[in-house]
Amino acid sequence: MGKTIAVPEKLKEWIIHTFNRGISPVAILQGMVDKGYEAKSAYSTIAAVIGPDKLKEVDLNQLTYEYEDVGISTTNNKIQTSDRDVNILLKMEKPYILYLDNVLSSEECDQLIQLSKERLKPSTVIDQRTGEIKLATGRTSKGTYFSFDENELISKLEKRISEITNTPVENGEGLQVLKYEVGEEYKLHFDFFPTNKVDNSKGGQRIGTFLLYLNDVEAGGETVFPKVGLSIVPKKGAAVFFHYGNSKDQVDRKSLHASIPVSNGEKWVATKWIRKGKIYE
Structure with missing residues (x-):
């Protein structure tokens, strides 16, 4: 016979109420x-x-995340790349989040927007149950993807992101550019599969x-992390990097x-998702 667990009455009531x-x-x-x-x-x-x-579907190993050194040098509140110095505006360890400035020049932001305008399509999401890519009501932006090394600007940005994050260029998915108009959003979600x-x-x-911010948003459009009470305001040329996968596959x-x-104006961003291993050889 299995061991009987004594559950405090208030906790029991909360579990039942929440489940119901x-x-x-x-x-x-x-x-x-x-x-x-x-x-x-x-x-x-x-x-x-x-x-x-x-x-039945619970993986206990995934519930307790073990933080590891991400391997990014942040000496003197800057990250040096081969073509610019990136300023660190905010750093959080758990979860690991960096808010960075001077990641893109104003001209690079404008150029990336112009390259994207004629390619925009309704954005998709990854179904957390099936893993399938699909349209969803929780993501109301429009977007487009650029293939690996598609042009000179994309190659330059891929190299810069690789140097900032200390990850191989080949581990990054194709750059995605998104446009949000008034009222458009992306509801709470995870980026991992x-x-x-x-x-x-x-x-x-x-x-x-x-996540790269390509314009200054007049109002709204913040990137929020509710589990740690963090809200990041978009700033042209700035970026936020967050890390959520370790060597133990947690x-x-x-x-x-x-x-x-x-709530006012429009928001343009570019996203680079980084994987554990190489996507491109």
């Missing part, structure tokens, strides 16, 4: 871990209240996101983020 509201057991488990519960203990507690069959949908033959898991769920609706 339609919140998934995995989300309840993650919420308990975020509040300081040890993963295995939280798992056993929830299983005792609503049954272990509701937690579902663990059962990682393709190691194509670079494996995403481990980091480099992913950092504190990297949950969103682009809040633009």
